[in-house]
Amino acid sequence: MGLFVHKYGGSSVADAGKIVSVARRIAGVHDAGHQVVTVVSAMGDTTDELIDLARTVTPEPDPRELDLLLSTGELVSITLLSMALRSLGYDAISLSGPQAGIRTDNAYGRARISEVDPARLQHELAKGRLVIVAGFQGLTPDEDITTLGRGGSDTTAVALAAALEADRCDIYTDVEGIYTADPRVVSKAAKLSEVAYDEMLELAAAGAKMHPRSIELGAVYKVPIYVASSFTDAPGTMIQQPSDEALMEDRIKVTGIAYQTNVAKVTVCGVEDKPGVAAALFEPLAASGISVDTIVQNTSADRTTTDISFTVTTDDLPQTLRRLSSMAPALSAAQVISDSSLASVSVVGSGMQNTPGYASRMFRILADGGINIDMITTSEIRISCIIGREQAHEAVRLLHRGFELDEG
Amino acid sequence: MGLFVHKYGGSSVADAGKIVSVARRIAGVHDAGHQVVTVVSAMGDTTDELIDLARTVTPEPDPRELDLLLSTGELVSITLLSMALRSLGYDAISLSGPQAGIRTDNAYGRARISEVDPARLQHELAKGRLVIVAGFQGLTPDEDITTLGRGGSDTTAVALAAALEADRCDIYTDVEGIYTADPRVVSKAAKLSEVAYDEMLELAAAGAKMHPRSIELGAVYKVPIYVASSFTDAPGTMIQQPSDEALMEDRIKVTGIAYQTNVAKVTVCGVEDKPGVAAALFEPLAASGISVDTIVQNTSADRTTTDISFTVTTDDLPQTLRRLSSMAPALSAAQVISDSSLASVSVVGSGMQNTPGYASRMFRILADGGINIDMITTSEIRISCIIGREQAHEAVRLLHRGFELDEG
Numbered sequence: 001m002g003l004f005v006h007k008y009g010g011s012s013v014a015d016a017g018k019i020v021s022v023a024r025r026i027a028g029v030h031d032a033g034h035q036v037v038t039v040v041s042a043m044g045d046t047t048d049e050l051i052d053l054a055r056t057v058t059p060e061p062d063p064r065e066l067d068l069l070l071s072t073g074e075l076v077s078i079t080l081l082s083m084a085l086r087s088l089g090y091d092a093i094s095l096s097g098p099q100a101g102i103r104t105d106n107a108y109g110r111a112r113i114s115e116v117d118p119a120r121l122q123h124e125l126a127k128g129r130l131v132i133v134a135g136f137q138g139l140t141p142d143e144d145i146t147t148l149g150r151g152g153s154d155t156t157a158v159a160l161a162a163a164l165e166a167d168r169c170d171i172y173t174d175v176e177g178i179y180t181a182d183p184r185v186v187s188k189a190a191k192l193s194e195v196a197y198d199e200m201l202e203l204a205a206a207g208a209k210m211h212p213r214s215i216e217l218g219a220v221y222k223v224p225i226y227v228a229s230s231f232t233d234a235p236g237t238m239i240q241q242p243s244d245e246a247l248m249e250d251r252i253k254v255t256g257i258a259y260q261t262n263v264a265k266v267t268v269c270g271v272e273d274k275p276g277v278a279a280a281l282f283e284p285l286a287a288s289g290i291s292v293d294t295i296v297q298n299t300s301a302d303r304t305t306t307d308i309s310f311t312v313t314t315d316d317l318p319q320t321l322r323r324l325s326s327m328a329p330a331l332s333a334a335q336v337i338s339d340s341s342l343a344s345v346s347v348v349g350s351g352m353q354n355t356p357g358y359a360s361r362m363f364r365i366l367a368d369g370g371i372n373i374d375m376i377t378t379s380e381i382r383i384s385c386i387i388g389r390e391q392a393h394e395a396v397r398l399l400h401r402g403f404e405l406d407e408g
Numbered sequence: 409m410g411l412f413v414h415k416y417g418g419s420s421v422a423d424a425g426k427i428v429s430v431a432r433r434i435a436g437v438h439d440a441g442h443q444v445v446t447v448v449s450a451m452g453d454t455t456d457e458l459i460d461l462a463r464t465v466t467p468e469p470d471p472r473e474l475d476l477l478l479s480t481g482e483l484v485s486i487t488l489l490s491m492a493l494r495s496l497g498y499d500a501i502s503l504s505g506p507q508a509g510i511r512t513d514n515a516y517g518r519a520r521i522s523e524v525d526p527a528r529l530q531h532e533l534a535k536g537r538l539v540i541v542a543g544f545q546g547l548t549p550d551e552d553i554t555t556l557g558r559g560g561s562d563t564t565a566v567a568l569a570a571a572l573e574a575d576r577c578d579i580y581t582d583v584e585g586i587y588t589a590d591p592r593v594v595s596k597a598a599k600l601s602e603v604a605y606d607e608m609l610e611l612a613a614a615g616a617k618m619h620p621r622s623i624e625l626g627a628v629y630k631v632p633i634y635v636a637s638s639f640t641d642a643p644g645t646m647i648q649q650p651s652d653e654a655l656m657e658d659r660i661k662v663t664g665i666a667y668q669t670n671v672a673k674v675t676v677c678g679v680e681d682k683p684g685v686a687a688a689l690f691e692p693l694a695a696s697g698i699s700v701d702t703i704v705q706n707t708s709a710d711r712t713t714t715d716i717s718f719t720v721t722t723d724d725l726p727q728t729l730r731r732l733s734s735m736a737p738a739l740s741a742a743q744v745i746s747d748s749s750l751a752s753v754s755v756v757g758s759g760m761q762n763t764p765g766y767a768s769r770m771f772r773i774l775a776d777g778g779i780n781i782d783m784i785t786t787s788e789i790r791i792s793c794i795i796g797r798e799q800a801h802e803a804v805r806l807l808h809r810g811f812e813l814d815e816g
Contacts, residue, residue: 062491065502066487068487075483076458079473079474082470083474094473144507
């Protein structure tokens, strides 16, 4: 008997028919003698619709209130799925995030899970029940409801798998697994049967459709994560720590090409060039929950001032500019310039570790394709370039071919 | 400085514009120097829509799952109202039933409030906040979500007023107050400026639009309840214990005429006429949460068997018949007959206490109108007749005129 955590995304539970299909799949796992905890997202576009509803009342909804509002989306989907299982003759129970013991900090809209108390989950599993848990939500120490941010249901699922010491966490979604590149962009993209946590983390952060925090959690707690389609039985992708042999083979090549099209660049010009300037700039942004990615600093010709550029998501750009305008005088900055028409493309692979030549090869491929590079950032197993958004798809195709991923 | 609990029903918060209107009204009370706790129902027909949604998955949704689903309706309306207040510049916070300290038994779908822990409410009020609370919902000792049944938000509001020792509980609705009869049926119906708890309890149980449990609670905890329109500033009706002088004046006449059109009658024929039969019949119905109203028992001609008739709401009829069919053999009943086309009309007034003649006058008025009486039930301050549903409106008009309420 195994214990599995399943996660179904919004498109997998978009209507009553799809919910009944998911119920049948879960029932099948139960019939095979396993215990199952299922995490679900809100139905279809519910979360976006609730945000739109809030905006009919106020252009900038209070974050605490918005989180309590958004948490209702998952309550609807878990109760319907539990009802569907019960109508098929299975003993099921739905639990909200708080009921499932998910505790978070109080960073509304992007809360982080601080703890999972699995007592209620274990109690219901011990009764032989199929347990359905609301993804994306948790409870603060003050007993207020939080949401975990976009894709937070993935994080919920992996956190529950870790807390319950489950055998595996299955993420069922509208794609069949993790590919060497977005198959909608690159027709020759190949499905990966296996990918390492650190590679997936870079792919996730760089645009593949998985929540990066869920991968981090999986890596820390060594939860094998299986990504597959909720609509077909095609084999998916297993995210786990590779065995040593697999690692050696991986080393010979790049794993995949990722991209993001929601990149905005902000440049703060004419900042006084002295110690502490970067901290003074980025601390208030971090305090506002704004996640800053690539950072580049150039000293000006006269060497007394400097320009600092960084990227944020286009969603975070308005708030970033507001925060900057309130502190610009303190930084004696001459000017703040922003460009919200950018994208990032990334080459990812653990085979790149300590192996020179990948970066220069990437720059050459982009240059030959007439694609201008605005900024560059690297990690141990990833090289990312910031480019114009309209060239993003072409860049992904060129890199996929250039790094010999087209051959499969 | 006063402390008021306001309650707004679903039609008062049916869309964003109406929610902003309610926010302005609450803000006005705050500006006048008062503390306000506002209880709201789900927007418009949300609760019915959620029930319909559940039925797309299963014809008979599990009660626990249905309650968790239905509880989302109020979470949407409280968060939107709180956002609206915040956008007007007021410090507001929304609280779910559980967050507001509302504890209930575990009778899903018709839970009763066992306790209100006002700690969080008082904490938020002490911060100078406008507190918005989800009506209709609470938390069981096992930390599961319950709903209080139709109209349960009224009960939430009065319970909070009692727990907070508020000065008054205002129920804002789509009518301007309590009338001597339904104004849609009787054009000469007059608004009552004041009504006693016990009279209102009979009017509420007999069809006026207030949740009877809220009136009971108000009477026990001596919470003055003010019923008025959420759309106009017209004076409403105060429900409270009348002063002695008012009581004396009330004694001279009937307060109002109430009616219900969702009445079904069930007759169990040929029941063995021996002690314990009625208990054997009604205990299982009570255990199923079915509320039985009028009960009549007739002994048959041969005096060995008896017929027992009783009324339930038409909503409860299918479940009642199912329960009866499973126990009929045990009761050696020959037959169960039901009629779901009935209504009740009631004459209510504390002036009827210990005063003969009201019942016979009611029967005469109905007889003169050609209306046949099927069953009769009385309380200290109410006489009700079960009649055919198609004659209900006519009966209300005849009784309103016959008891001299047309004069106002």
